[in-house]
Every structure is written in structure tokens, then in C-alpha cells.
Amino acid sequence: MGEADPGFDRRRVERAVREILDAMGIEGLDETPGRVAEAYAHLFRGLREDPLRHLEVSFDEGARDLVLMRDIPFVSNCEHHLLPMIGRAGAAYLPEGKVLGFSEFVRVVEGYAARPQLQERLTAQVADALHGGMGSRGSLVVVEAEHTCMAATGAWRPGARAVTSAARGVFGEDPALRAEVTALLSTGP
DSSP, X not given: OGGGOTTOOHHHHHHHHHHHHHHTTOOSOTTHHHHHHHHHHHHTGGGGSOGGGGGGSEEEEEEOSOEEEEEEEEEEEETTTOOEEEEEEEEEEEOSEEEEOHHHHHHHHHHXXXXXXXXXXXXXXXXXXXXXXXXXXXXXXXXXXXXXXXXXXXXXXXXXXXXXXXXXXXXHHOHHHHHHHHHHHHOOO
């Protein structure tokens, strides 16, 4: 990313960080603006990509049975404080013929997570991608994350986790199917 990325102005980010440090009276952190710019280029790379492109890596298998992946780790940033939310996502879909490569599950989650985000929106975006973007019969996504902004500002205690879910298609229409797949997404090793 950095200078080679036309959508990311590294020098401007460095100047802004330097201004923040100056405004707080912090001196002697000469390398910090460059490090923050480098971190932001990575943490917000999803702003410059379309996660739906990962759905192009699919296989026409005539499949119709449940496909599920759980415990997909992610780091995102709360759009209210630009502080990390760290968690795991579980995603399932019922294919209508074509199946997604397993690594693409991870890439779709990462693509949406790597931008300023709300956990609720992240959950819905992944569910929409697996349903509408894949053309599946339904999708179900469960996201669980710790929001460091809440832990650090005192509103919550560290370790508290928020859980969101989104159901599309048959998972939104059939409560028994939704409960069954939610249980599979929640089952540990």
C-alpha cells in the first residue's frame, strides 16, 4: 500500500498524526506518524477493494448441502473511535449449484472487516455477499467480537464480547433451520 496506492495519501496521514501528537503536547515520537500511516494502510485496505470479487473463485458442483466455516479471525476498527474490534466470524450458506473456495470465506470477511466498521454492518455485509453475491438459497453469519473502544473507555470491562447475527433466504424463513445452523456455528472444537 502506502505511496504505490493511489487511494491512500501516506504523507497526509503522517502530517495528521504529527498534528494530533503536537496538539496533545507529545514530543519525541518522530517515527510514530510513519508507523501509524503504515498501520492504517493495512488496517483500512478494505476501503480500496471490493470483497465481492472473492466470490468469483467458485466451483460449479451442483451442490445443495450446507457449507459452513466457523472461527474466522478478524480485526476491524470501530468507525466511532477508530479502535480495534477483534473477533471471530462464522458463516454458512446453502449453495444453489456453485460452492465458494474455503479460503474465499476468509477473504470476504477480511475485505469487509478492513475498513471503519460497525459490527452489525459487517455481519450483514458478509451475509448479503454469501446470499445475493453467491446466488445461494440462504446464508447465516454470526460475529462475536471484543470492542477495545468500549473496554478502554470504561463503558465495558475487558473481555466482554458483542454477538451479532444475520440470516438471509431460507435461514431467515425457517426458524428451525436457523437454530440448527446457529448451533453448528457456535460449537467449539
